[in-house]
Amino acid sequence: MEENDFVSIWLEETGNPAIEELARTNVEIADKTAKTLADKGLTKNDLSVLVDINPLEIERWLEGRHTFSINVLKEISAKLND
Structure with a gap:
């Protein structure tokens, strides 16, 4: 990272809401998939x-x-829905 790379500095300090939302959604999907597998005995x-x-x-x-x-x-x- 360059010393004056303000975007990278800002992302490092504040995070990226879009990436955080994607990660949260991905975990929700993974949890639902795991539950569906368990419910179906798979x-x-x-x-x-x-x-x-x-x-x-x-x-x-x-x-x-x-x-x-x-x-x-x-x-x-x-x-899984067949």
């Missing part, structure tokens, strides 16, 4: 097979360490 590995995505990626999503894309959300929703 595991993370079951979801991995349903949507053909690496189990480690599913784990990162459900732990809130990675954001969901809209396409993946649509696919997960379709598979």
Whole structure:
């Protein structure tokens, strides 16, 4: 970061509300997905097979360490609501 990079300094001091909202939403989606899996008696590995995505990626999503894309959300929703 440059010494006079005011935008970076401001973001560091105040945070970024859009990113914070995205992170909050992602955690909510992950929690709802985990609850739906539990309600249906499915595991993370079951979801991995349903949507053909690496189990480690599913784990990162459900732990809130990675954001969901809209396409993946649509696919997960379709598979879990069948």
